[in-house]
Amino acid sequence: MIELKNVRAGYGTPEAFVAAVDDVTLTVQDNEILGIAGESGCGKSTLMRTLYGDFSGGLKMAGGTVKGSFTDPESGRVTTSEAAKFQDLWWDVMSYVPQGSMSVLNPIMKVENQIVDALPKREKKGSKAELRQRIVEFLAGFGLPETVLDSYPHQLSGGMRQRVLVAIAAFVRPRLILADEPTTALDVVVQKRILLMLVEIQRRLKNTLVLVSHDLGVHYQITDRIAIAYAGKIVEVGPTSEVFENPRHPYTEALIGALPRVGQKGERVGLEGRPPSLASPPDGCRFAARCPEAQAICRQSSPPLVDKAPNHASACHFR
Numbered sequence: 345m346i347e348l349k350n351v352r353a354g355y356g357t358p359e360a361f362v363a364a365v366d367d368v369t370l371t372v373q374d375n376e377i378l379g380i381a382g383e384s385g386c387g388k389s390t391l392m393r394t395l396y397g398d399f400s401g402g403l404k405m406a407g408g409t410v411k412g413s414f415t416d417p418e419s420g421r422v423t424t425s426e427a428a429k430f431q432d433l434w435w436d437v438m439s440y441v442p443q444g445s446m447s448v449l450n451p452i453m454k455v456e457n458q459i460v461d462a463l464p465k466r467e468k469k470g471s472k473a474e475l476r477q478r479i480v481e482f483l484a485g486f487g488l489p490e491t492v493l494d495s496y497p498h499q500l501s502g503g504m505r506q507r508v509l510v511a512i513a514a515f516v517r518p519r520l521i522l523a524d525e526p527t528t529a530l531d532v533v534v535q536k537r538i539l540l541m542l543v544e545i546q547r548r549l550k551n552t553l554v555l556v557s558h559d560l561g562v563h564y565q566i567t568d569r570i571a572i573a574y575a576g577k578i579v580e581v582g583p584t585s586e587v588f589e590n591p592r593h594p595y596t597e598a599l600i601g602a603l604p605r606v607g608q609k610g611e612r613v614g615l616e617g618r619p620p621s622l623a624s625p626p627d628g629c630r631f632a633a634r635c636p637e638a639q640a641i642c643r644q645s646s647p648p649l650v651d652k653a654p655n656h657a658s659a660c661h662f663r
């Protein structure tokens with residue numbers, strides 16, 4: 345569906361080019377839920393924006409290729425494009441669920457108008473009343489009442505607003521939905537409801553969901569595959585269950601080891617230190633300074649991301 349090859353993307357600052365995505369090769373497959381995990385500042389959002397072709401706010405692609413090929417399940421029509429032109433496919437073939445519902449929804453516009461505004465022309469062919477009825481039915485499928493449409497964003501709870509954003513993204517039946525930390529700052533009950541909504545949409549549409557979250561628990565619950573980002577690189581990618589059971593990269597192992605477990609006695613093992621600066625990353629493996637298994641070679645040469653088991657790749661010299 346989307347193939348990234350040796351992609352380098354980031355931001356030009358007065359001091360240097362900050363490559364928040366650095367030589368990343370990754371395939372996003374049809375009909376899967378792919379998670380992107382990693383600590384804050386590792387480049388998850390930048391990778392997501394590159395996948396979406398959103399080169400606003402100073403983001404630039406400095407190398408590599410991003411190619412998309414999207415098949416319409418009804419007509420069989422295939423749309424191919426590359427990142428620089430993905431914008432033409434927004435709210436049609438691909439859509440995006442942003443983080444903060446309050447910063448995205450217009451506070452002085454009723455929800456119905458905001459949904460209608462976001463829709464492509466082809467969805468607006470019938471009468472206004474017909475479109476409203478379709479939206480009402482769609483929202484009802486996710487337990488959202490019609491009154492939502494006549495509300496202003498501030499009249500809805502944070503969870504409700506976020507569900508509206510997910511509904512807007514899904515209404516056009518896109519082949520790809522990208523969701524960047526869609527449940528951050530929401531309580532666990534609401535978080536679960538939104539995650540279930542995303543999963544249900546993916547199952548119904550048989551499309552692809554790419555989900556960015558720093559919360560490994562979220563990935564464990566819903567993703568099919570997971571990519572672990574560290575300092576602008578993907579250091580591990582594989583089926584989620586396998587990555588959790590048998591993490592290859594020491595960074596992945598450390599992230600999983602830091603997860604709380606029910607009934608666990610004693611302290612969890614945290615990960616000391618911070619990722620390196622992306623403005624001047626170290627030579628060799630970027631995790632070496634924090635890695636308990638690092639050896640001389642790790643500080644000299646950067647390990648490539650290669651399969652260590654079928655469909656399970658890791659970028660480590662030893663595992």
Ligand SMILES: Nc1ncnc2c1ncn2[C@@H]1O[C@H](COP(=O)(O)OP(=O)(O)OP(=O)(O)O)[C@@H](O)[C@H]1O
Pocket residue numbers: 355356357362364382383384385386387388389390391401402403558622
């Ligand atoms: N507009 C920008 N200009 C300059 N640098 C930026 C910009 N946006 C992000 N960065 C830098 O790029 C790096 C990666 O940021 P990014 O937001 O992609 O990481 P992230 O893993 O999504 O982090 P978080 O979980 O905190 O959102 C960071 O070092 C960040 O400071």
